[in-house]
Amino acid sequence: MRIGEIASRAGVSRDTVRFYERMGLLNEAAQPHLSNNYKEYSALALRRIELITHAKALGFTLREIADVIGAWEQEALAPGEKRVLIREKIREVENKAHSLAVLRVALSEALDKVESGCSDELPA
Known part of the structure; x- marks a missing residue:
């Protein structure tokens, strides 16, 4: 191509x-x-x-992506070291997934408040 x-x-x-x-x-x-x-x-x-x-x-940066690609392609790294680096990235993905799930719940709660007419404003 x-x-x-x-x-x-x-x-x-x-x-x-x-x-x-x-x-x-x-x-x-x-x-x-x-x-x-x-x-x-x-x-x-x-x-x-x-x-x-x-x-x-x-949400991964190009530097983070390059780190994973580099670990995969580095012949100097033993397979065990590659596994450690890749597992670390998997943990980061899992942490981001958890953070996104928490954010989703918060946004859903905010949407429910808006749709029900509730307000978070303090009384004057």
């Missing part, structure tokens, strides 16, 4: 694809023909962009 196709399929801009590549979130795309500047992106690159987009939508 060329950059336009991968960007379209992933729902991001071409600049975003280039940015992720510069940040090291994507492996350098192959340039099969030295006679032009076209790069070929793999299906793995598409899946990676989709993962990044999803993680960002859930």
